[in-house]
Amino acid sequence: MLIVMRPDATPQDIEQVNAEIRRRGWQPHAIPGGTRTAIGITGNRGVVEPEPFRVLPGVADAVLISQPFKLVSREVKPEDSKFQAGPLVLGGKSIHVIAGPSSVETRDQIVGTAQGVKKAGATLLRGGAFKPHLSPYEFQGLKHDGLALLAEARRETGLPIVTEVKDTATLPQVAEVADILLLGSRNMQNYALLEAVGEVRKPVILKRGISATLKEMLMAAEYIVARGNTRVILCERGIRTFETMTPNTLDLNAVPMLKSLSHLPVFVDPSHGIGMRKAVPALMRAAVAAGADGLLVQVHPDPPRAISDGHQTLDFPEFEKAMDEVRAIAGAIGRDVARLG
Amino acid sequence: MLIVMRPDATPQDIEQVNAEIRRRGWQPHAIPGGTRTAIGITGNRGVVEPEPFRVLPGVADAVLISQPFKLVSREVKPEDSKFQAGPLVLGGKSIHVIAGPSSVETRDQIVGTAQGVKKAGATLLRGGAFKPHLSPYEFQGLKHDGLALLAEARRETGLPIVTEVKDTATLPQVAEVADILLLGSRNMQNYALLEAVGEVRKPVILKRGISATLKEMLMAAEYIVARGNTRVILCERGIRTFETMTPNTLDLNAVPMLKSLSHLPVFVDPSHGIGMRKAVPALMRAAVAAGADGLLVQVHPDPPRAISDGHQTLDFPEFEKAMDEVRAIAGAIGRDVARLG
Amino acid sequence: MLIVMRPDATPQDIEQVNAEIRRRGWQPHAIPGGTRTAIGITGNRGVVEPEPFRVLPGVADAVLISQPFKLVSREVKPEDSKFQAGPLVLGGKSIHVIAGPSSVETRDQIVGTAQGVKKAGATLLRGGAFKPHLSPYEFQGLKHDGLALLAEARRETGLPIVTEVKDTATLPQVAEVADILLLGSRNMQNYALLEAVGEVRKPVILKRGISATLKEMLMAAEYIVARGNTRVILCERGIRTFETMTPNTLDLNAVPMLKSLSHLPVFVDPSHGIGMRKAVPALMRAAVAAGADGLLVQVHPDPPRAISDGHQTLDFPEFEKAMDEVRAIAGAIGRDVARLG
Amino acid sequence: MLIVMRPDATPQDIEQVNAEIRRRGWQPHAIPGGTRTAIGITGNRGVVEPEPFRVLPGVADAVLISQPFKLVSREVKPEDSKFQAGPLVLGGKSIHVIAGPSSVETRDQIVGTAQGVKKAGATLLRGGAFKPHLSPYEFQGLKHDGLALLAEARRETGLPIVTEVKDTATLPQVAEVADILLLGSRNMQNYALLEAVGEVRKPVILKRGISATLKEMLMAAEYIVARGNTRVILCERGIRTFETMTPNTLDLNAVPMLKSLSHLPVFVDPSHGIGMRKAVPALMRAAVAAGADGLLVQVHPDPPRAISDGHQTLDFPEFEKAMDEVRAIAGAIGRDVARLG
Known part of the structure; x- marks a missing residue:
């Protein structure tokens, strides 16, 4: 100093x-x-x-002259982190695409989506069972039943499961089913949850808070790693700015910045990042071109009928087309899109 | 719609x-x-x-045409909410000033501060026992011992206690001691904690998230009230903007806006709101002039030696002088500053 | 309404x-x-x-239900605008890269840069002769002499010239030399200049103001087009957000949003957009992947010795490598990078 | 450094x-x-x-360690600047209130407003003759005729005139009539206009750009003072933040910060600062309590019929009541509100 x-x-x-x-x-x-x-x-x-x-x-x-984060920084560990998540290895040359609906709704919906996104080339299935919501009167998810349906979709397709953990009370049951825990934006500075997740032996996707600086995001990751869970994935998902035409502003500057500061894998969520269905594929391509190690994309068999986030959710044909483009972009920069098994 | x-x-x-x-x-x-x-x-x-x-x-x-909040809105309850907090009534014509250090440090520090701020005219004592912090390596508070010291300061001075609740696990012990619970900015959208606090029969000060809109803040209050705890105080404490000269931008527009939308009392925290010790009194005066029902001010016997937030903390002479000004402002707009007992 | x-x-x-x-x-x-x-x-x-x-x-x-912009909107003109700029056609399938230094410094510097960027595949040369600056004490550019040096670089290489117009007083001399006028961020709502530029028969690159919404940017373009100059290029160059690790946040959401709202070509300036030399190529790739019709990149023979913006300026080897990547990305999405002559 | x-x-x-x-x-x-x-x-x-x-x-x-502004800083001139503006002295213990409509509309409107605001205690009349507007299709003001009507209102009431200067071309005619020039938010970084205004021998109110930092605002003032015009008033008028319930966020932190950094008088415009008619008086009070040296308030005989800004404009009874409150606040902090003549 x-x-x-x-x-x-x-x-x-x-x-x-x-x-x-x-x-x-x-x-x-x-x-x-x-x-x-x-x-x-x-x-x-x-x-x-x-x-x-x-x-x-x-x-x-x-x-201040030194950065306050240590364990997550490249100064401490210069080479990229690579780690196991279920049957997959994340963080290497291959890009992983996590796809699925905002909310688990029914058996048909989630198993059908798993099959659809697997066919298009996704390697992991996302789906929300415990949903944090702005209003106490909104749908809060299928909860335990949702987890069971996710497990069934995994059995049917072999896709590992990514699902949100909402609070410390429900963490044990979520961690029992999930292959990767998703820690949402609103919880990025929920320190009790960060510490609890740091004790779990499952990888964690840490989403950037809607107004969190990159430094704050790295400090949140430091909380998890300091407790012993080193399998953390940083996820850019759009920030709050003055622009009102899009609900969030996807900050792709974050990709090269995080990768230069930290050894952790960096994923991008273009669905929340732009919040406009028609524009999601453009940002999927851009994220991969910027150097992202993976994507988190909302896909649903019938977006207009989705319980939540339909306005930013792709249907199967849109997702398939976008995956073709993403593969072409990955190839153009000497990477590839991972395939399951 | x-x-x-x-x-x-x-x-x-x-x-x-x-x-x-x-x-x-x-x-x-x-x-x-x-x-x-x-x-x-x-x-x-x-x-x-x-x-x-x-x-x-x-x-x-x-x-959307209608507002999504109901129970906290003035459309549902046109008259101002007034309620009991320990021996005091909050939300009426009299302005309450809550003062004390960021962190409880020692018996002498907290009892001494309680005596000092009481003498200057504060009616409630603040002090942090459980401290959420950006870094896992920073001081996290005296925890249970801090609560005991707060209780002692209350016994010595009669000042009711305001202290932060950090997570659901420590809520019961905090709620046992505190007269008013303080829910910090980073927890404004921690829904598990909002719901838990909604079950407690203690008043709650809900601080605005650093990038929360007023609508989001009112929805967070709705979570608490929907669970049955109607004694909620809204607290503006500065928001995150592009300006870097001050750590936060105090949004005093929030005072008349919240008071027109909601019947709940509105307090202001000028210490975090400007983050500069010398400028805190100017914002104390401005907040009261704008119509705030109360203030939350950081005071410490020796700010340069404070464990946390010393740069935005007043000493006793500064606080006494600021209280004189606040009383003059309150008088000028037909209100007064409450006194204990 | x-x-x-x-x-x-x-x-x-x-x-x-x-x-x-x-x-x-x-x-x-x-x-x-x-x-x-x-x-x-x-x-x-x-x-x-x-x-x-x-x-x-x-x-x-x-x-408001209708958008306030008319002439620049796709509702008025559904097909993409394509137009002549010197010997080139902008706005079509081919992507144009404009490269050069922030400031014109010397004959050797600007002619050498023109040769260097032409060799790497740029089709237009940028260079500032009239520089608006935050401080009245900073370098304000070589002015008329700078324009003459730009003209000389054009004679030597055949590259058309893009240079900033700073105010109405110097517009005539800038318009005489420039093939494309650059209207900088701080002037995006300088209505006198917008109107004056609307009377000139030269294409204009309109850079987004540092806190301008997309709607405001389209309204600024409307000012120019309403005066009769229809050759306007919209340029995203980073916006001001709470993030301080990068000087600006490049908003690539703007690319698909602007292209869906307007028929005008959309360019991106990744140099200002991230403001970090090492990260510029990642954002060049991302911008093209997102659908940009062109790029504006700062290049200098010796960035550490540049009079301005050296920290976000590429040298020739870096630019050549980035252009190879951009060509690969363009090919992956069915486009190409234009070449001169 | x-x-x-x-x-x-x-x-x-x-x-x-x-x-x-x-x-x-x-x-x-x-x-x-x-x-x-x-x-x-x-x-x-x-x-x-x-x-x-x-x-x-x-x-x-x-x-950077030193601040880049010099002439406007308190390090260079520790005591407050006080200067003549028409018959008045600005910058001292007395607070000046500038009031009037957004746009000059008719003789009756502007003379009537001048009489109304003078009666309520304003010492200067504001009114826009040259209006910069987001859309090329909106009302641009009565221009030269508007200036003549302002001059007539001054003859009738003795109130000095504050009116906006929009560009360098119309500066001479505006400067001939105005007692104080108003430089609007969108022109805060219009360097040609700052320099031109620096050559004029009339006081200037410099409004903060909608996303300008305080440092940028002081640098803009430095441009004017560096040209020899030392009579500059800094004016906070609300900044652009993520909050959408109010069009701007009034940054009253700016008042003590600017006054500690600079010797120039600091005024506040609560009309634009909150953009909600009913809430303007609360922010007038708060601005004075925070230490502002003056206010800029929009007043019109019939706000719903105003050509522009009616939603944030007070009528005469509202303004009179607000002035009574402002006088009480000023008295409470040992200042007063200036009166004409």
């Missing part, structure tokens, strides 16, 4: 900062400048809290 | 929308226009989901 | 709205609902201003 | 940075740390451009 003094700071002010630094067992390093002095700190372990310094007399600012 | 058709929608498209509306037992009302047709819906109870309509052929958009 | 009445609106309130509508020579169409009435308007030409209605007693809201 | 090296930077990388610094005639100051080195710079005059350093090998970041 660097302490920047005000131009009118007195020698006494500077000495008080130095004394505070030394009191903690660290060393101050003054850099006198034309109009002001800056003071560097060395000898610390872990993060230096800027606050106790910001409030000292004569201090203009305290600037 | 209103369904807006595209200019090129066919009569068949329009008939299909009408059929969908009738299928649900509602009535469609077409309004033919110069270039396009719009279709109104009547006969529904509760919210109409726009999604199933947005995806029909020929539909340009589906526009 | 649709006028939505409050639940407590009286019949008199509704009649007053109807009278206001009729007073303008239009027809009101009431849709009575369960809790409130909505009133549609027909018979108007052009945009209905919502304001005079919003302020009438009993009115809850006035909702 | 401070150059922060990457943990894996080599001694050669560090030496190259040092050499670059020395090449410019400045001195590098290395601060070796536990995991990385930082390098300070001294001996420079003016701003150090971070870009040439950010792109050097081994450099992680380049952090």
Whole structure:
């Protein structure tokens, strides 16, 4: 950390900062400048809290130099993370596509979707059994029955299951069925849930909070990894901006940025990312071209009849066509789209 | 809800929308226009989901007309809510000021602060025992011991206690000690916690999420009230914007807007709202002038030595001076600042 | 437009709205609902201003149904616009890449860059002669001399010239030299300049304002087209969001959205869009995969020595490699990258 | 400026940075740390451009320490600026209220408004003659005739005139009539206009751009002051955020922040700042309580019939009541509201 003094700071002010630094067992390093002095700190372990310094007399600012995340950073582990998720290996050269409906609705719907998306080339099935919703009066999912239907769809098709975990109380039953846990945007800073998920031995897709910075997202991943669960996938899913024509703004800058900062795989959810059915394939292509390691796509046999998210959900023919394009894009950049078994 | 058709929608498209509306037992009302047709819906109870309509052929958009919140809205209850919180009545003409440190640190610190803020005119003591933090490596609070110290400060001064509830697991022990529960920004859409807090018979301060719209905030309050806990206080605490000079942007527009939409009391937290110690008093004054029913202010005997949030925390002389100003402002608009006992 | 009445609106309130509508020579169409009435308007030409209605007693809201832009919309002209820019045709199946430095610096720099980017496959040269800058103390460009150097680079290589027009006073001299005018982000709502550019017979690249909605951008294009200059290219270049790790957030959602709303070609500037040299190629690929008709890329022989924007500027080897990738992506989606001559 | 090296930077990388610094005639100051080195710079005059350093090998970041604005900063001039505007002195203990319609419409409207707002205690009249508008098809103002009507209203009431300057072409005629020039949000970074206004000998109200940071706003003011016009008033008028319930979010944090950074007077426009007629008085009170030196308020004899901005415009009784409240607030903080003559 660097302490920047005000131009009118007195020698006494500077000495008080130095004394505070030394009191903690660290060393101050003054850099006198034309109009002001800056003071560097060395000898610390872990993060230096800027606050106790910001409030000292004569201090203009305290600037963090090191990143606060450790275990998830490339500085700690330079090579890409690759890990097992059910029968699959995520994080390598092959791109994985997770597809399925927002909500599990019926046996026919989920098994039919599993068959449809498998045929088009998806390697994992998504479907929500426990649904967090803005309104207490909206559909909250089929819950335990939904999990059972997901398991049945897996038996029928062999596709591993990705489903959302909504809270700590229902985590055990979700973790029993799911091959990969999905931690939704609204829970990205639910620390109790992050810690609980860190104790589970299942991979986790961590979706970016709707207004979370990339740094905050990496800190949330750090919570999970610090508890021992190293199989974390970072997922960009659109952020909240001033633009109102699309419900979210997909931030594809996040893909190269996260991949340069972290060794974890980076997935993209273009369905929530643009929130417009007709435009989802364009963003599937763009995400892969930007370097994403996987996609999360909403697919339903009959989107207008879907209980939730129909406006951003593809039907089978749209998904098949989009998968052909995604394969072509992957090939153009020296990657491929994984196939099951 | 209103369904807006595209200019090129066919009569068949329009008939299909009408059929969908009738299928649900509602009535469609077409309004033919110069270039396009719009279709109104009547006969529904509760919210109409726009999604199933947005995806029909020929539909340009589906526009919500009614607000989705009910129990918290002024349409349901026109007069201001007033309720008991410990020995106090919140929500009336008198403004309540809650003051205290970000974190409970020691017995001397919290009892001393309670005495200091009581003397200056605060009617409630705040202090964090369970602290949610961005980093897994930061101080997480004194937990159970912190609660005990808060209870001691209450015994010494008579000030009721406001403290944060961080997750469902620790809610019972927090609710046993606290007079008012504080639900922090990052938990505003933690639905499991909202529901759990809805079952508790203690008032709740619901802080606005850092990027929550006012509508989302009112929906979060609706979750609590729908479970039977009607003693909810809405708290504006600054939102995330593009501005980087202050950590948050205090949205005082929220005060008149929330008060016109809802009957619940509206408080403001200027400490987080501007995040700059020297500027906190200006925003305390502005919040009261805008019509806030209460304030939440960080105060510590020695802010530079505070474990957390020292950069936005007042010391006793600063708080006393700010309280004098707040009393003058309250008087100027025909209100007063409540006093204990 | 649709006028939505409050639940407590009286019949008199509704009649007053109807009278206001009729007073303008239009027809009101009431849709009575369960809790409130909505009133549609027909018979108007052009945009209905919502304001005079919003302020009438009993009115809850006035909702715009039609888009306010006309000449630039696909409703008016369903097929893609294609037009001549110097010797090139923009807007068709072939993707055009505009490359060059932020600022024209010297003859060697700009002629050398023109040769370098031409060799790698760019079809147009960019370079700033008149530079708008945040600070009055920064470099403002070589101005007239810069234009002369651009003309010389064109003579040497045959590449048409794209350069920024900063204000109405210097527009005539810029328009004399440029093959395409570049209207920068900060000028997107400079209406005097939009109107002046609308009178010029040169194509214009209109860059999105840093916080402009897509609708505002299309309205700015409407200003130019309404004056008779139909050769407008829309350019996404990153927007301002809460994320601070990248200076801007490239909004690739804008590509399919703009292409569905408007017939104008859509280009993308990934250099400003991510603002990080190493990540620019990833976003060049993503933009083309998302459907962009062209790219605007900053290239300099020696980025660390560039007068401006060096941190987001590619050198020749980086640009050549990125162009190879862009060609592969274009091929994968059935397009190609245009070549000169 | 401070150059922060990457943990894996080599001694050669560090030496190259040092050499670059020395090449410019400045001195590098290395601060070796536990995991990385930082390098300070001294001996420079003016701003150090971070870009040439950010792109050097081994450099992680380049952090600006000094603020880039000079003439408008309190470091240069510690005491508040006070200056003449027509017969008034702005910037002192007395708060000035500027009131009037968005657009000048007719003689009766503007003279009547001038009389109405003068009676209620306004000291300046606002009214738009040249109106910038989102759409080329909207009302653009009465232009020259509007200026003549403003002059007539001044003759009738003695109120000095505040009116918007839209572009450089119409600046001379506006400056001839106006007592204070109003530079609107969309023109805050119109550098040609800032420079032209800097040459005029009339005070200028500089409104914050809808997504301008406070630093950018101060840089825009610096452009005007650098040309010799030191009579600049900074005006907060609401920023663009994710919140959609209000058209803008009034940022009252800006008031104490701007006043601590700059010696210029700070005004607030609550009409645009909240965009809701009923809520404007609450924000007028809050702005004064936060420390604003003046207000800019839209008032019209019959807001529902106003050509523009009627939804955020007060009528005379509302304005009179609000002025009474503002006077009470001003008194409560030891200030007063100025009166004419």
